[in-house]
Amino acid sequence: MNGGxxxxxxxxxxxxxxxxxxxxxxxxxxHTVMRDISLDIAEGxxxxxxxxxxxxxxxxxxxxxxxxxxxxxxVRVFGEPLSGVNPHAAYLFQQDALLPWRTVLDNxxxxxxxxxxxxxxxxxxxxxxxxxxxxxxFEDRFPHQLSGGMRxxxxxxxxxxxxxxxxxxxxxxxxxxxxxxQNMETELLGLWQETRKTVLFVTHDLEEAIALADRVVVLSxxxxxxxxxxxxxxxxxxxxxxxxxxxxxxxxxxxIWADLREEVRRQYEARHA
Amino acid sequence: xxxxxxxxxxxxxxxxxRPVVVALQVLTFLALMAAWEAASRTETIxxxxxxxxxxxxxxxxxxxxxxxxxxxxxxxxxxxxxxxxIGTLAGIVFGLAFARIELLAAIFDPYIRMLNALPRVILAPxxxxxxxxxxxxxxxxxxxxxxxxVFFNTFQGIREVDxxxxxxxxxxxxxxxxxxxxxxxxxxxxxxxxxxxxxxxxALVGAVVGEYMGAARGIxxxxxxxxxxxxxxxxxxxxxxxxxxxxxxxxxxxxLEAHLLRWRPRAA
Numbered sequence: 167m168n169g170g171x172x173x174x175x176x177x178x179x180x181x182x183x184x185x186x187x188x189x190x191x192x193x194x195x196x197h198t199v200m201r202d203i204s205l206d207i208a209e210g211x212x213x214x215x216x217x218x219x220x221x222x223x224x225x226x227x228x229x230x231x232x233x234x235x236x237x238x239x240x241v242r243v244f245g246e247p248l249s250g251v252n253p254h255a256a257y258l259f260q261q262d263a264l265l266p267w268r269t270v271l272d273n274x275x276x277x278x279x280x281x282x283x284x285x286x287x288x289x290x291x292x293x294x295x296x297x298x299x300x301x302x303x304f305e306d307r308f309p310h311q312l313s314g315g316m317r318x319x320x321x322x323x324x325x326x327x328x329x330x331x332x333x334x335x336x337x338x339x340x341x342x343x344x345x346x347x348q349n350m351e352t353e354l355l356g357l358w359q360e361t362r363k364t365v366l367f368v369t370h371d372l373e374e375a376i377a378l379a380d381r382v383v384v385l386s387x388x389x390x391x392x393x394x395x396x397x398x399x400x401x402x403x404x405x406x407x408x409x410x411x412x413x414x415x416x417x418x419x420x421x422i423w424a425d426l427r428e429e430v431r432r433q434y435e436a437r438h439a
Numbered sequence: 440x441x442x443x444x445x446x447x448x449x450x451x452x453x454x455x456x457r458p459v460v461v462a463l464q465v466l467t468f469l470a471l472m473a474a475w476e477a478a479s480r481t482e483t484i485x486x487x488x489x490x491x492x493x494x495x496x497x498x499x500x501x502x503x504x505x506x507x508x509x510x511x512x513x514x515x516x517x518x519x520x521x522x523x524x525i526g527t528l529a530g531i532v533f534g535l536a537f538a539r540i541e542l543l544a545a546i547f548d549p550y551i552r553m554l555n556a557l558p559r560v561i562l563a564p565x566x567x568x569x570x571x572x573x574x575x576x577x578x579x580x581x582x583x584x585x586x587x588x589v590f591f592n593t594f595q596g597i598r599e600v601d602x603x604x605x606x607x608x609x610x611x612x613x614x615x616x617x618x619x620x621x622x623x624x625x626x627x628x629x630x631x632x633x634x635x636x637x638x639x640x641x642a643l644v645g646a647v648v649g650e651y652m653g654a655a656r657g658i659x660x661x662x663x664x665x666x667x668x669x670x671x672x673x674x675x676x677x678x679x680x681x682x683x684x685x686x687x688x689x690x691x692x693x694x695l696e697a698h699l700l701r702w703r704p705r706a707a
Binding site: 231233251252253255256257259261262263264265266267268269276277279280281308309310324328 | 601603604606607608609610611612613614617621622625626628629701702703704
């Protein structure tokens with residue numbers, strides 16, 4: 167391996183190396199979303215990224231996905247510099263991203279269709295995943311005939327079916343009601359426990375971040391920088407509902423929130439100045 | 440015990456049952472015809488210029504009974520069908536190209552607008568000169584109308600593809616061809632379908648107007664012949680025949696649309 171002098175250990179699944187991202191605002195001004203972000207995500211870890219809303223969390227994820235190319239700095243995936251769409255990653259979007267004109271079955275097997283897998287085989291695998299996310303009997307429904315939570319399950323099955331090494335998630339459950347959301351979090355943790363994929367999970371909800379992740383990265387108000395990285399040493403497997411009640415959770419929450427609160431306030435003041 | 444099939448209805452809008460609506464539609468038709476017939480018989484309106492429903496109906500029956508109409512009807516329908524197919528195909532191909540290739544759209548934008556703003560009827564004479572009195576000039580006229588309807592809808596449909604859906608497909612490693620086949624075209628198809636009613640009607644307009652300008656057969660030709668001898672009944676019979684044909688085609692399209700766009704949420 168020519169890991170760029172990183173030594174014998176495996177390269178991180180995703181590494182951001184002094185990444186800076188700017189956008190051109192409609193007024194023509196250049197707006198710096200994030201500056202000098204350096205961050206390594208080790209393979210097999212579940213990393214949550216929190217920060218005040220609008221600080222560029224999603225942008226960071228898009229850079230890891232290869233959906234946008236940073237003008238400065240570099241994103242590496244398993245040691246390889248990223249150019250174009252990240253070949254190892256699946257992406258769970260905040261919004262609905264299913265094809266509205268395809269049934270549940272056809273949506274779930276989409277990744278295999280693109281990979282040229284024969285219909286029979288792709289349908290067999292898709293049915294397996296539809297079963298696993300609890301949507302048996304809904305194979306022939308169209309997305310608009312499902313509830314928000316069911317559509318998310320379809321999206322989860324769609325992402326897992328292509329067996330990616332990295333899962334990118336952009337507040338995937340934020341549009342769901344609290345009960346559905348906790349169910350989905352629990353199921354996600356179950357799936358992750360089995361597969362141990364590398365997960366980058368963006369959320370504005372610190373509780374969700376701590377309950378799910380191995381590490382929590384706090385981003386500062388825009389332009390975003392890495393403000394702090396916290397290890398979450400809570401035991402697994404976890405129950406996302408109950409773990410929030412433990413004193414260890416509360417202690418961790420208090421510590422990270424102290425960091426985050428300041429950024430949330432700064433972001434708010436910048437918006438309302 | 441069998442389950443009752445009565446379903447809940449929204450209280451915001453009181454729906455009238457289907458048979459009642461149909462009955463009212465028929466009644467409206469009969470009332471209008473009766474009024475027309477009466478006005479014509481009492482000479483409130485001039486029967487020479489306005490004819491009357493019974494005469495028009497008799498004329499249409501004659502056309503059908505003697506088999507006189509079939510040749511003309513088939514000619515018009517073939518012209519309309521060809522115009523529709525060619526116009527739709529060209530519209531989709533060009534709409535696709537323009538939506539995907541930024542430079543193409545930028546260069547041709549003013550010309551497309553100019554051509555679209557042109558009243559198509561004034562193209563009829565030039566098409567007659569170019570393509571002669573036969574079927575080709577009518578098809579060309581129809582194409583010139585249908586093309587733009589489909590073109591703009593395809594263009595819009597492709598431009599309006601949800602970027603999240605597109606990015607999701609890209610993350611699932613869709614190639615450019617996959618994107619075209621699974622994302623862009625189905626999205627555009629929804630738009631194209633909503634314009635289908637219009638474009639089929641336009642295809643028929645192109646055919647009939649073309650025939651009216653100069654032809655040896657077709658419904659437009661019948662109308663123009665009847666007009667030449669001040670035969671109001673003939674003109675009206677041709678007109679009503681055309682509307683009836685459009686109505687029939689429209690019903691067919693509704694069925695097709697309901698099937699192909701079944702993935703869309705029904706508007707509440």
